Amino acid sequence: MKSLGTMLQSGDWKGEKHVPVIHAPEKVKKGEEFEIKTLVGEEIAHPNTLEHHIAWIKVFYHPEGSKFPIEIGNYDFSAHGESEIYTEPYVSFKFKVDKPGTIHTMSYCNIHGLWENSVELVVED
Amino acid sequence: MKSLGTMLQSGDWKGEKHVPVIHAPEKVKKGEEFEIKTLVGEEIAHPNTLEHHIAWIKVFYHPEGSKFPIEIGNYDFSAHGESEIYTEPYVSFKFKVDKPGTIHTMSYCNIHGLWENSVELVVED
Amino acid sequence: MKSLGTMLQSGDWKGEKHVPVIHAPEKVKKGEEFEIKTLVGEEIAHPNTLEHHIAWIKVFYHPEGSKFPIEIGNYDFSAHGESEIYTEPYVSFKFKVDKPGTIHTMSYCNIHGLWENSVELVVED
Amino acid sequence: MKSLGTMLQSGDWKGEKHVPVIHAPEKVKKGEEFEIKTLVGEEIAHPNTLEHHIAWIKVFYHPEGSKFPIEIGNYDFSAHGESEIYTEPYVSFKFKVDKPGTIHTMSYCNIHGLWENSVELVVED
Ligand SMILES: [Fe+3]
Ligand SMILES: [Fe+3]
Ligand SMILES: [Fe+3]
Ligand SMILES: [Fe+3]
16 A cells, blocks of 8 residues: 655755744643744745645644644645735644643645654653 | 524623634734734633534635635644643734735634634735 | 624525535434535536635534534545646535534635535434 | 654554545546545444544545645544534545546544555546
8 A cells, every 4th residue: 555654755944945844842831731833934935826835734742652643733724815815834823731742743735745844842740 | 594604603702702812913014924813712711621622713814895705724723632632722823915804713612603703904005 | 893604605506606505315314324415516617726716615513493503524625736636626424413403514715705505404213 | 853654554444443445436537527435434433422533534646656645635524422413434525637646545533643545546538
């Protein structure tokens, strides 16, 4: 069976504009909400046209020692020039967790496919 | 025909916890990106459990003089206690416009249905 | 406050191509799954291009005597010519209910805004 | 960097209830729409409760010789017992393509994470 898993591309976001950058706190408090930003194109802007754009970013959290990632949110960027309106491929959101783990982002360009990134999160009592 | 349009509830968000609050700049520059926050439960927190939660907020922009609203984004809040992870019903996002108009938000509680709110946006050259 | 509710357009789908047609059984059995189709453009096809397309259809069920509609599903039609691939604005899905009520669909054209339709569902023991 | 790509689980859907089954025609005509069904739990039903359910299936098409997969659709299954309403993790949809390739599905269980499957599609002139 051919796998999508092998088609999740990544790289250094400073050189590859598709990689979804993650801005997260270094550490957070157990059970207290915190805010995270994720975006595409921080260093090198990605096109934002009807023909070529970032359509969405999904975010997952994978607690250490757990077998499965849990979805935090799904963020669709809908306007790409309709009535001269443009949604930026940027989102900031809040969640809370109990355990340290990994924040994963997956994004989709309608021309260049699926991309991903991740960062570790320290959680204190 | 029965209409969903009549089922979009609203009210004062200080007294009714379901109404999606909108924090937008008073005025923005034409064609320059700006950031907006929308959330449910600013004054009175809404439950966030598997049984009862805010599932999503959609955002539209209706330019003055235009006949139709354009979708800016769709934001799904996915975790409600799985592995002790909770996504807050909050999102901050960026877009740019050319004309003054109205920002509309629509949100959904899995028990209490559809809610909406709107604010006017001034756009300067 | 300006309301989105008043911007949900409707009409006869035989003459207005944007109205989401609903094909549902006349009656279903309580607690037994059944299949429903909803689509845009049955009689008059809607354009399907990057510049102009149907982006999504949402479906809700409003049980008789209940105050709020419950979301059944959200269906995004994602491809509009990328690599010569086109997703049709059509979806068929399954659900089950306990009570008679109303099936509501809401759809979005990226140029012509929000549209809706509804049909009644009879539920037998 | 930890990768989500390695967390897309798969297996034989006859023995593993989470794998999204794909029912597609053996061959289709170039540029003519056709219908595909995908579902979770054909052989062994998956739970459908607020605590444990299939939240969504995404579908991609990867044309032979192309570098990137294109998203066909995103299908959210929203009701898991609210007002005794249950959305089944099943969807049937239509699209058209120009080239042979691979249909990929990715699904998400709110407890058991990400799963995938794929089938090849023959396209005739
Ligand atoms: Fe790109
Ligand atoms: Fe509520
Ligand atoms: Fe249209
Ligand atoms: Fe499961």
